[in-house]
Amino acid sequence: MTSRSCGRSTRRLCATKPTRTGVESNRDANETRSRHVKITAIRAREILDSRGNPTVEVDVSLEGGAFGRAAVPSGASTGVREALELRDGDTARYGGKGVRRAVANVNTEIAAALVNRELDQRALDGAMVALDATPTKSRLGANALLGVSMAALKAAAAARGVPLYRHIRDLCKGSRFTLPVPMMNILNGGAHADSSVDFQEFMVMPVGTPSFAEALRTGAEIFHALRGILKKRGQSTGVGDEGGFAPNLKSNRNAVEVVLEAVDAAGMTARRDVYLALDVASSELWDGKTRRYRFKKSGEPDRTSEQMVQLFEDWLRQFPIASIEDGLAESDWEGWQLLTRNVGQRVQLVGDDVFVTNPEILKRGIDDKVGNALLVKLNQIGTVTETLDAMALAQGAGYATIVSHRSGETEIKTGSASRTDRVCKYNQLLRIEEELGRDAVYAGRPAIRSLAQ
Numbered sequence: 001m002t003s004r005s006c007g008r009s010t011r012r013l014c015a016t017k018p019t020r021t022g023v024e025s026n027r028d029a030n031e032t033r034s035r036h037v038k039i040t041a042i043r044a045r046e047i048l049d050s051r052g053n054p055t056v057e058v059d060v061s062l063e064g065g066a067f068g069r070a071a072v073p074s075g076a077s078t079g080v081r082e083a084l085e086l087r088d089g090d091t092a093r094y095g096g097k098g099v100r101r102a103v104a105n106v107n108t109e110i111a112a113a114l115v116n117r118e119l120d121q122r123a124l125d126g127a128m129v130a131l132d133a134t135p136t137k138s139r140l141g142a143n144a145l146l147g148v149s150m151a152a153l154k155a156a157a158a159a160r161g162v163p164l165y166r167h168i169r170d171l172c173k174g175s176r177f178t179l180p181v182p183m184m185n186i187l188n189g190g191a192h193a194d195s196s197v198d199f200q201e202f203m204v205m206p207v208g209t210p211s212f213a214e215a216l217r218t219g220a221e222i223f224h225a226l227r228g229i230l231k232k233r234g235q236s237t238g239v240g241d242e243g244g245f246a247p248n249l250k251s252n253r254n255a256v257e258v259v260l261e262a263v264d265a266a267g268m269t270a271r272r273d274v275y276l277a278l279d280v281a282s283s284e285l286w287d288g289k290t291r292r293y294r295f296k297k298s299g300e301p302d303r304t305s306e307q308m309v310q311l312f313e314d315w316l317r318q319f320p321i322a323s324i325e326d327g328l329a330e331s332d333w334e335g336w337q338l339l340t341r342n343v344g345q346r347v348q349l350v351g352d353d354v355f356v357t358n359p360e361i362l363k364r365g366i367d368d369k370v371g372n373a374l375l376v377k378l379n380q381i382g383t384v385t386e387t388l389d390a391m392a393l394a395q396g397a398g399y400a401t402i403v404s405h406r407s408g409e410t411e412i413k414t415g416s417a418s419r420t421d422r423v424c425k426y427n428q429l430l431r432i433e434e435e436l437g438r439d440a441v442y443a444g445r446p447a448i449r450s451l452a453q
Contacts, residue, residue, distance in 0.1 A: 037062045037159050039115050044106035044147060046099050047071060054099045058106055058147035060155040062119060068154030072143045073379055073405060081330070082356045083382035086141025102141040110140065110148055119156055121171065125149050125383035142382035149383040165432055172388060177436050179212035179429060181205055181447045183277050183323070183402070184219035186226055186262070187247075187255055188240030189297070190281050195248045197255050198297045201279035202244070204263065205322055207445040208273040212433045215442065216426050218268060226262035242405070243423075251298050256319055275322035275451070282308070283353045286329035293329070305335030309342055316346055322448045325350035325375060336370040348373045348400055348448050356380040359390045366397045372449065373400035400449065 041061040049055045049071070057071040074085060086105070088098035113131055114124060128148065132140040157167035169177065184204050189197030206218035226245060230237050235247040249255050256278075260270060268274050285293040292302040303311065305328060312327055324343075328335040330353040340349055352375035355362045359381075365371060374394040378387045391401045405425070433440045446452040 037064060037066065037119050037156075039117055039119055039152070039155075042106060042111040042115055042148060042151075044103040044144070046103050049074060053097050054094050056099050056102050056106070056141075056143045056147040058151040060148065060151040062155050062159050064159065066155050066159035068151040068156070068158060070147055070150030070154060072147045072150070073377075074143070081358065081361065082136075082380045083142035083145075084136045084138040085143040085379065086138070099141075099143060102144040102147075105140045105144045106148060110144060114148070119152060119159070121149075121153060121156060122385045124152055125385035129383065129386075137382045142379060145382045146379050146384075149385070150378065153384050163432075163435075168388075172392070176441060177432075177439055179433050179440055179442045180403070181207055181443050182212070182215055182219055182426065182429075184223065185242045185244045185279075186219070186223045187259055188242055188244040189246070189252070189255060190279075191284055193240040193244075193246030195246050196297050196299075197249055197252055198285060198295045198300070199252045199255065199278055200281035200284070201242070201277075201325070202255050202259050203277040203279070203323075204259065205275045205277050205448070206268075206273060207275055207322070207448065207451060209442070209444065211442050212429055212440070215444075216430065218266075218273060221266040222259075222262050222268060222274070225266040226259065229258060229261055229265060251300065252295075256315070256321075260319070270320040275320050275448070277323035277325070277348075278321060278327075279325040279350075279352070280327050281353075282326050283329040283331070286332065288331065291332075305332055305338065308335065309339050312339065312347075313343060316343060321347060322451055323348040323350060323373070326352045326354065328354075330354040330356075333368070333370065336365075337368060340369055340371055344369075344372050346450050348450060350375050350400075350402060352377070352404070355390075357387055357390050359386065359393050362390055362393055362399075366393070366399070371399070373402060376401055376403045377405075398449075400447070 039060060040063050042058065044056055044058045046054050047057045053074065055072050055074060057069065060068045086099065086102040087096060088101050089096045090098055109131065110128060113127060117124070128145045132145065137145055153167070154164055157164045160167060182205070185201045186204055187202035188200070189195055189202070190200030204219055204222050206215035209215040209218055227237050230245055230247050237245055240246040249258065256276065259276060263270050263274050282293060285295065287294050292304055293308055294302050308328060312324060315321060324347055327339055327349060336354060343349070349371040350373040351365060351371040354370065355365055355374055357374070357377050357380040362374060374390065376387060376391055378384065381387055381390065394401050
């Protein structure tokens with residue numbers, strides 16, 4: 001789905017410029033008070049994520065009794081330049097996927113450096129990055145750093161007595177609350193499913209509704225309509241890692257067509273109520289030796305970068321597609337530039353693997369006119385502060401920002417309208433919209449620049 005942390009859509013929200021008000025002055029004072037609270041304890045443990053794989057959970061306790069707990073997600077398809085999660089490699093436990101080393105790093109070296117320090121998010125994250133002292137956080141593990149960073153964020157919100165979403169808004173210096181457009185992954189392929197579909201995610205974006213609650217209803221009704229269509233055809237209605245269906249369809253085009261059938265069956269109108277979004281995950285298709293994209297699952301012919309761009313141009317003429325994520329591989333920089341030149345004014349081009357939520361890589365992409373939107377995943381960079389910095393950089397350059405989950409989730413992206421680990425995020429956004437009342441603004445169609453023009 002699309003949300004933005006300081007931002008515009010939900011897998012993935014949009015930030016606005018702050019206005020200095022009495023309320024904001026009180027907010028600043030409250031933030032200052034929270035920074036004078038000391039960390040009293042940091043404790044990590046090994047738990048399981050939504051795929052049954054080990055991950056790191058961290059508790060951060062503050063003087064006065066405030067407490068934060070966070071667990072770290074992991075991805076099925078990952079960018080080669082992502083910050084590195086630390087796995088044990090002991091095949092006698094969890095097939096080598098244990099995280100005891102990362103847990104130990106939190107409980108010893110990181111705790112020793114941070115306990116009894118005042119909690120300031122930027123200073124805390126900076127101290128951990130300096131302590132690790134590697135470009136990809138490979139020594140202590142990005143999963144160790146991120147667990148502490150997120151738990152500290154929650155503890156700071158608790159110390160201030162405000163909900164987490166308000167605390168994040170305040171860190172971003174935002175002045176509005178914008179509810180995201182959900183990008184609901186209702187059909188899974190690629191690395192997220194055992195099927196003949198190469199592309200990883202086929203999503204619906206309910207841009208034509210007046211509220212987030214109505215957008216969620218729209219997406220859920222399309223999801224159930226899709227289930228009915230697949231069942232009637234004797235196709236599997238089992239779900240993939242992100243809660244979307246994973247039928248054995250004959251082609252990527254067929255996947256788009258069946259999703260559009262579901263939109264129609266649910267009583268919705270494409271281009272008015274709903275647009276489609278794709279996550280191609282092209283780095284999974286890329287053959288670096290031949291510099292071609294190989295469609296192994298569907299058996300379609302290999303394609304060059306130019307042929308991939310032509311494919312997307314054809315699909316944009318034929319289908320109501322508003323967003324394409326990772327349309328080309330992370331190492332195909334020239335291909336990305338061609339894609340952006342040819343279709344960047346007509347569709348949202350989201351960089352996931354190509355940017356990996358890294359401000360330095362994103363800065364190069366902005367300068368070279370690569371993409372026009374950033375997918376935000378905290379564990380790609382490893383700390384809350386670096387994530388918010390990447391979002392601020394993107395938004396300052398006019399790029400959309402899309403807050404995402406990972407396929408190996410804990411309890412905070414989002415995916416389809418099924419599986420508790422996916423739906424719980426949508427339900428929390430419903431609660432936030434209810435709590436905000438008239439202050440809540442649903443992003444809707446303006447969230448996608450090409451639709452707002």
